[in-house]
Amino acid sequence: MSISEIFLVVPNPALSGLIWFFIISAVLYFARLPAKKYIIAFSEVLHNALRLAANSVNSADLRLQARNREVLLEAGREASERMIEREFERVEDTVSNDLAQYPALQRKLSERITSIDEDYKQSTEVPPDPPQLCKVVESVAKIDSNGEAMVAQILKDIHKSMVKAQDKAIS
Secondary structure (H helix, E strand, C coil): CCHHHHHCCCCCHHHHHHHHHHHHHHHHHHCHHHHHHHHHHHHHHHHHHHHHHHHHHHHHHHHHHHHHHHHHHHHHHHHHHHHHHHHHHHHHHHHHHHHHCHHHHHHHHHHHHHHHHHHHHHHCCCCCCCCHHHHHHHHHHCCCCCCCHHHHHHHHHHHHHHHHHHHHHHC
16 A cells, blocks of 8 residues: 555545545644644744843843953053053153263352352452542532532532442442
8 A cells, every 4th residue: 555545535636635635624723723822832932032042142242341341441551551651761761861960060050159159258348448539539529619600510520420439449
Protein backbone atom coordinates (compact mmCIF):
# COMPACT_ATOMS: atom_id res chain seq x y z
CA MET A 1 0.00 0.00 0.00
CA SER A 2 1.36 3.34 -1.04
CA ILE A 3 0.84 6.73 0.52
CA SER A 4 -1.51 7.87 -2.19
CA GLU A 5 -3.73 4.84 -1.51
CA ILE A 6 -3.85 5.66 2.22
CA PHE A 7 -5.21 9.15 1.58
CA LEU A 8 -7.75 8.00 -0.97
CA VAL A 9 -10.99 7.71 0.87
CA VAL A 10 -12.92 7.01 -2.33
CA PRO A 11 -11.66 5.64 -5.62
CA ASN A 12 -11.87 9.07 -7.27
CA PRO A 13 -8.87 11.27 -6.31
CA ALA A 14 -10.70 14.60 -6.87
CA LEU A 15 -13.58 13.53 -4.67
CA SER A 16 -11.10 12.23 -2.09
CA GLY A 17 -9.29 15.64 -2.07
CA LEU A 18 -12.61 17.42 -1.62
CA ILE A 19 -13.48 15.20 1.37
CA TRP A 20 -10.08 15.81 2.93
CA PHE A 21 -10.54 19.55 2.45
CA PHE A 22 -13.83 19.50 4.37
CA ILE A 23 -12.38 17.30 7.11
CA ILE A 24 -9.35 19.58 7.57
CA SER A 25 -11.59 22.68 7.46
CA ALA A 26 -13.83 21.22 10.16
CA VAL A 27 -10.85 20.28 12.34
CA LEU A 28 -9.34 23.76 11.90
CA TYR A 29 -12.72 25.39 12.58
CA PHE A 30 -13.07 23.57 15.89
CA ALA A 31 -9.41 24.16 16.73
CA ARG A 32 -9.58 27.91 16.05
CA LEU A 33 -10.18 29.03 19.70
CA PRO A 34 -7.39 26.90 21.21
CA ALA A 35 -5.12 27.90 18.30
CA LYS A 36 -5.94 31.56 18.90
CA LYS A 37 -5.12 31.12 22.61
CA TYR A 38 -1.81 29.42 21.73
CA ILE A 39 -0.93 32.12 19.21
CA ILE A 40 -1.73 34.88 21.74
CA ALA A 41 0.26 33.10 24.47
CA PHE A 42 3.19 32.60 22.09
CA SER A 43 3.09 36.25 21.02
CA GLU A 44 2.96 37.35 24.73
CA VAL A 45 5.99 35.19 25.49
CA LEU A 46 7.76 36.63 22.48
CA HIS A 47 6.68 40.17 23.53
CA ASN A 48 7.98 39.68 27.09
CA ALA A 49 11.26 38.21 25.83
CA LEU A 50 11.77 41.12 23.44
CA ARG A 51 10.79 43.64 26.15
CA LEU A 52 13.36 42.11 28.53
CA ALA A 53 15.96 42.21 25.77
CA ALA A 54 15.13 45.89 25.10
CA ASN A 55 15.41 46.72 28.83
CA SER A 56 18.76 44.97 29.07
CA VAL A 57 19.99 46.80 25.95
CA ASN A 58 18.80 50.12 27.44
CA SER A 59 20.53 49.44 30.76
CA ALA A 60 23.68 48.39 28.89
CA ASP A 61 23.44 51.63 26.92
CA LEU A 62 23.17 53.67 30.13
CA ARG A 63 26.13 51.85 31.67
CA LEU A 64 28.13 52.40 28.47
CA GLN A 65 27.28 56.10 28.45
CA ALA A 66 28.32 56.44 32.10
CA ARG A 67 31.54 54.56 31.40
CA ASN A 68 32.26 56.70 28.34
CA ARG A 69 31.63 59.84 30.40
CA GLU A 70 34.05 58.60 33.07
CA VAL A 71 36.65 57.72 30.44
CA LEU A 72 36.30 61.13 28.79
CA LEU A 73 36.53 62.93 32.13
CA GLU A 74 39.59 60.92 33.09
CA ALA A 75 41.19 61.63 29.70
CA GLY A 76 40.46 65.35 30.12
CA ARG A 77 41.82 65.27 33.65
CA GLU A 78 45.01 63.58 32.48
CA ALA A 79 45.40 66.07 29.63
CA SER A 80 44.94 68.96 32.09
CA GLU A 81 47.48 67.42 34.46
CA ARG A 82 50.01 67.05 31.64
CA MET A 83 49.42 70.65 30.56
CA ILE A 84 49.83 71.90 34.14
CA GLU A 85 52.98 69.80 34.58
CA ARG A 86 54.46 71.31 31.42
CA GLU A 87 53.56 74.79 32.65
CA PHE A 88 55.22 74.08 36.02
CA GLU A 89 58.32 72.81 34.23
CA ARG A 90 58.41 75.98 32.13
CA VAL A 91 58.01 78.15 35.25
CA GLU A 92 60.69 76.11 37.01
CA ASP A 93 63.09 76.64 34.11
CA THR A 94 62.36 80.37 34.11
CA VAL A 95 62.85 80.63 37.87
CA SER A 96 66.06 78.59 37.67
CA ASN A 97 67.41 80.87 34.95
CA ASP A 98 66.42 83.97 36.92
CA LEU A 99 67.90 82.65 40.16
CA ALA A 100 71.10 81.73 38.36
CA GLN A 101 71.56 85.45 37.71
CA TYR A 102 70.73 86.37 41.30
CA PRO A 103 74.33 86.54 42.65
CA ALA A 104 75.38 88.96 39.90
CA LEU A 105 72.25 91.04 40.49
CA GLN A 106 72.89 91.07 44.25
CA ARG A 107 76.46 92.20 43.67
CA LYS A 108 75.28 95.03 41.37
CA LEU A 109 72.66 96.07 43.92
CA SER A 110 75.26 96.11 46.69
CA GLU A 111 77.56 98.27 44.57
CA ARG A 112 74.72 100.68 43.73
CA ILE A 113 73.62 100.86 47.37
CA THR A 114 77.21 101.59 48.42
CA SER A 115 77.57 104.34 45.82
CA ILE A 116 74.19 105.86 46.78
CA ASP A 117 75.22 105.73 50.45
CA GLU A 118 78.51 107.49 49.67
CA ASP A 119 76.67 110.14 47.64
CA TYR A 120 74.28 110.62 50.55
CA LYS A 121 77.17 111.03 53.02
CA GLN A 122 78.81 113.57 50.72
CA SER A 123 75.56 115.49 50.36
CA THR A 124 75.29 115.93 54.12
CA GLU A 125 78.50 117.96 54.25
CA VAL A 126 77.83 121.60 55.07
CA PRO A 127 78.73 124.00 52.27
CA PRO A 128 81.33 126.56 53.12
CA ASP A 129 80.19 129.88 54.52
CA PRO A 130 79.99 132.60 51.98
CA PRO A 131 83.03 134.82 52.05
CA GLN A 132 83.08 138.11 53.92
CA LEU A 133 82.60 139.82 50.60
CA CYS A 134 79.01 138.59 50.63
CA LYS A 135 78.29 140.52 53.78
CA VAL A 136 79.68 143.66 52.24
CA VAL A 137 77.67 143.21 49.05
CA GLU A 138 74.58 142.48 51.10
CA SER A 139 74.96 145.64 53.13
CA VAL A 140 75.49 147.66 49.94
CA ALA A 141 72.36 146.07 48.41
CA LYS A 142 70.34 147.22 51.44
CA ILE A 143 71.28 150.88 50.98
CA ASP A 144 68.32 153.13 50.30
CA SER A 145 68.17 154.31 46.68
CA ASN A 146 66.67 157.71 47.60
CA GLY A 147 64.33 157.57 44.64
CA GLU A 148 66.95 157.27 41.92
CA ALA A 149 65.98 154.60 39.39
CA MET A 150 69.49 153.88 38.19
CA VAL A 151 70.85 153.33 41.71
CA ALA A 152 67.86 151.13 42.52
CA GLN A 153 68.47 149.03 39.40
CA ILE A 154 72.16 148.58 40.23
CA LEU A 155 71.32 147.56 43.78
CA LYS A 156 68.74 145.02 42.49
CA ASP A 157 71.34 143.55 40.11
CA ILE A 158 73.85 143.29 42.96
CA HIS A 159 71.22 141.54 45.09
CA LYS A 160 70.36 139.09 42.27
CA SER A 161 74.00 138.21 41.64
CA MET A 162 74.45 137.70 45.40
CA VAL A 163 71.49 135.27 45.50
CA LYS A 164 72.86 133.38 42.48
CA ALA A 165 76.27 133.09 44.09
CA GLN A 166 74.76 131.75 47.30
CA ASP A 167 72.64 129.20 45.35
CA LYS A 168 75.70 128.07 43.42
CA ALA A 169 77.69 127.68 46.63
CA ILE A 170 74.91 125.62 48.20
CA SER A 171 74.60 123.30 45.22
